[in-house]
Amino acid sequence: MGVxxxxxxxxxxxxxxxxxxxxxxEMLLHAGxxxxxxxxxxxxxxxVKDAPRLDLLFxxxxxxxxxxxxxxxxxxxxxxxxxILYTTGYSELADQLVAAGEPAAxxxxxxxxxxxxxxxxxxxxxxx
Numbered sequence: 001m002g003v004x005x006x007x008x009x010x011x012x013x014x015x016x017x018x019x020x021x022x023x024x025x026e027m028l029l030h031a032g033x034x035x036x037x038x039x040x041x042x043x044x045x046x047x048v049k050d051a052p053r054l055d056l057l058f059x060x061x062x063x064x065x066x067x068x069x070x071x072x073x074x075x076x077x078x079x080x081x082x083x084i085l086y087t088t089g090y091s092e093l094a095d096q097l098v099a100a101g102e103p104a105a106x107x108x109x110x111x112x113x114x115x116x117x118x119x120x121x122x123x124x125x126x127x128x
């Protein structure tokens with residue numbers, strides 16, 4: 001059984017491409033979530049540490065310096081109940097995640113549509 005969240009959920013979008021980060025954030029806001037974005041892992045980890053509430057980290061995997069996997073690992077040490085949703089434009093990375101046991105629902109392949117993103121967010125928030 002999944003965890004019940006008080007809605008709207010608070011989501012941090014992390015992508016090193018400003019246009020993608022902004023578009024994803026707008027999609028989430030339009031769907032009724034509270035969302036903001038960071039353009040690198042260093043900025044994101046500060047938000048993870050300082051935000052009064054954060055339910056989900058939506059992070060690109062391929063980023064300079066600190067990739068999305070490392071960011072997720074760092075983030076869950078700060079917030080153990082934080083849900084993680086990955087995105088990537090590289091299908092082989094998505095396949096590796098699934099092979100490693102990550103539910104396919106916790107990966108959104110780029111380019112994604114708003115409906116796909118929102119459904120993946122909902123499934124990730126409801127997962128245990």
